[in-house]
Amino acid sequence: MSNRGRGTVQTRSFAAKTHRLDIDGLRGLAVAGVVAYHFGLGVPGGYGGVDIFFVISGFLIAGIIKSELDVGSFSLAGFYVRRIRRILPALVVMAVVTTLFAAAVLFPVDLKAYGRSLLGVATSTSNYVFAHETGYFNGPATGKPLLHTWSLSVEEQFYLAFPLLLAVVYRWRRDAAVAVLVLIALLSFAYSVRQVDLRPERAFFVTPTRIWELLAGVLLALGVAPRFASRVLRESAAAAGIALILFGYFYFTNQTPFPGIAAVPLCLGAVLVIYAGSETSAPPTVVARFLSLPPAVGIGLVSYSIYLWHWPLMVLVRYRFPDVWQGEATGHLSVGLAFAAASTALGALSWRFVEQPFRQSRLRNPPRSAFASAALSIALLASLAFWLTNRPGWFHNWPNDIRPLLAEWGTGKGPSCASHRVARGWPAPACLVGASDVAADTVLWGDSHATALLSSVAAYGAAHDRAIIIASYLNCPPLADAVFYGAPKNNHCHTSVDELMKRVMAPDVRRVVIVARWAMYAEGENDGREVFLLSPGPRSDNAPVFSALLEATVKRIAAKGREVVLLGPIPEQTDNIAAAFARHYAWGQSLPPEPTLAMFLNRQRHVLPVLQRLEAVPNVRVVYPHSALCDDKVCHYSKDGAPLYRDTNHLNRTGAAAISGIIAQVFSDASSNGSAKASGDRKPLATLSGTGPSTAVP
Known part of the structure; x- marks a missing residue:
């Protein structure tokens, strides 16, 4: 998700290109799918845009590293400095601003959970934090402002290990590098398929189920496939690639077991689009020309920042003003489009005033300055996380009538x-x-x-x-x-x-x-x-x-x-009843049916x-x-205005x-x-x- 920058990619099979506009456009297509899915804009499989980002990141990163290894200029320190300057500034700004709003909006129990996820962001482990807390597609996920950082953690973990692995294997035996990476990719894919069947919620988040997607791009950059000699083949491959991506976007839903086998069309589609556009001596394909149009390129250039801001914006607004979000009700499309426009605007501002200045800055002693900045950023986020985790709700003086509800809601395990x-x-x-x-x-x-x-x-x-x-x-x-x-x-x-x-x-x-x-x-x-x-x-x-x-x-x-x-x-409830009553008393929100x-x-x-x-x-x-809790029509969650449940399924003392x-x-x-x-x-x-x-x- 994070590799949205420009770079020179030079591989054995692909001639060098200073910058590929079609890859920018592909990034735009990827983030458009994710945003459209989250905002309910009729793209039920748009979450697969993340998988496209993984392929792009693997391709660009491997191409850069290989080109430097070929001329003997590769430096781990230099690589990490570029990643720090590319990823960290926009991420830290988003996390700090989101934390301020989260502290003002979230109830104590959710603020404490937010603190845990913020620590995950600071340590590049948020994917494992969420793997233990929630499923990506279920209701509780929509109350987690930093849920989207799971994919950044996957990439960051990949960036920590992959360059060292490639440098060692490549310098030892170049012909063995591809074989080693193919083996790792196959093992990762097999693990992904198995885990989707056994533990689907966890399988969505954890790094081993996603490594093969990044390695698909890596192997493409390392030149495992021959060049296309025919324009017809290149056009056909590009068209097939876009068709596979659109198939995933519009055929898959939140009920599709994912990633596993279902991720193949999206990843293969991205590989084909990138591969078909890699021939420099031939005219670009129709797909490449379309992806190189200014609107697609523009969205692609700011895709990282759009991705960073769209999710916390939606979660915090929806948390505080749930009536704004009416699901499939009339007006939902206009609300979704408004959120998409706001996310794009925030992304553009972040790109202009955060991403670009840090990427183009000329620092003295870049490695030392970059690593020091990274350490300070991690310390800042970790300190905020520690504070929120140990003193949730410090930002509020909650009304007396909801404090018992908040305490009951926050006990977690009840009596x-x-x-x-x-x-x-x-x-x-x-x-x-x-x-x-x-x-x-x-x-x-x-x-x-x-x-x-x-x-x-x-x-x-x-x-x-x-x-x-x-x-x-x-x-x-x-x-x-x-x-x-x-x-x-x-x-x-x-x-x-x-x-x-x-x-x-x-x-x-x-x-x-x-x-x-x-x-x-x-x-x-x-x-x-x-x-x-x-x-x-x-x-x-x-x-x-x-x-x-x-x-x-x-x-x-x-x-x-x-x-x-x-x-x-x-009888189980569809909503957390203590939370619903807390919102009702604090903000006047409607109680659920x-x-x-x-x-x-x-x-x-x-x-x-x-x-x-x-x-x-x-x-x-x-x-x-249930004979005492249900009548012939509904199952009740309150008595005389008092809640009977402390969450969705546990009775409280009153219940x-x-x-x-x-x-x-x-x-x-x-x-x-x-x-x-x-x-x-x-x-x-x-x-x-x-x-x-x-x-x-x-």
Whole structure:
């Protein structure tokens, strides 16, 4: 994304050219695709413009390095000085200005996340920061002003390693350089294809899945392909290249698995356009003449700055004034065009007053001055990042009525066992709630959805002289023998689950209550951030594997004479409810619509059938909390004007209290001794038909 400068490219196969206007135009086409995609201007695959930039960068950088190696003038220090002067000034100015506006606009929890991403920018690792936080195409990504810097980090990491690798291999054995780079490119491509299937959100960001795209341009610059002897071949290649790029722009969508195989048309298209225009002794192709037109060249020259400014502009305006952005509503096209025009204007200003002065400046002792400037810039951004991360919200005196919401929103993981008695003999961090002078014979086992109910369960236990074990483990499904193929970091769950399965078989345990964010494990997806694949096959295999694991786990416990109570799914919201209420109170923004019952049933389409089957198993009960949160039309997120959720899917204290009747059913001995199939709140059948019980919140 960053290599937008002029340079002399001289390769074995391509004659030297001082400057290629068609490559400027290709850069213009690339940034136009990205901007059009982000601003909703009818280019659903425009995000592929980034891949075109990668090819261009690889081609130009390799050409420059090779030409210097050929004449013995290559210097690593000189190369890095040019990159610093080309990339850093505009990036730092954008980051500092964006930080000032972010501090004035973002709520504390988002400002803290912004601080982490700013540190990623300072250290050229923002692609990995975002790989662990969000997916590129999902909702939360639109609240991250520095998300677009992921591609700059990929290039910067490439610039750190590639020149040294090429210099060493090229000087050692020139004929081996191409072979080594081809091998690396093939390994990167294979890894990209595999990771798109396993961990698509992460695959989009990380450098190993993108190296092959940069190397496609590198190999072209190193002369791996013969010259075109025929004008017809050059014209055909250029036309095919543009066709492939446009195919990617207009055929791909945010649902296309990417990069992997889907990136091939865009990268190959860029390679063909560059290759077809590299013959200096022949007239330019029709495509090259089109790309050399002044408007395309002009956009290409300022493409780096346009790219830098367009995303934070959109994110911050959309964050503060979401009603300006109406999705597909009337007027959206004009809004998108206005944002595109504003981004172009900001890019032109940045190019004129930041990029050009720094690139053309004549510094004394350029290496020392450049490296010192880079160190100071990194220190500045890192200091700002540290400040924001450790003191989020310092720029505001938030109104009293939203401070509790901001605190709740910022807790991230909700209630904790830390303030309760330790449950000795149970896998940490299990705790004991309720009565303190009786033995606990009941355990609530689950993921963070179990922790979200802690206050309500503790209140029930205290009121009914019951002691209850809370055994909740973040992002660990209560499924015995589950293997995470898409999220290796969660395989630590095996230890907790294995220990818990042994512990619940002890004679002092009478009842095991199980709760989780069931749909997340059935679907294999968590808000676009993490993939919970329970099968090594495609994601479509996840649901049947989930069903088999849940049934096996429940039957295994019930077969030992323990009563198993399954708590059905908590209805999920389409928006972060605490955030929505904070914006509503602070800025008067409209609250989001409540999700319909049909949306809930669709989300739980793989969950409710298996729960219904398990109701027929001896010693098993199923209780459905949505009967207290949904009516026959919608699933509510508030009660008497107070939010019931702390994010999209976890109940807050008010929400947990709102289903106190459900909690009573779960832990009541009366419910256990009665018919397990008698209560309407334990049967989803009425709700499935659209006529749920009249116990909803309002």
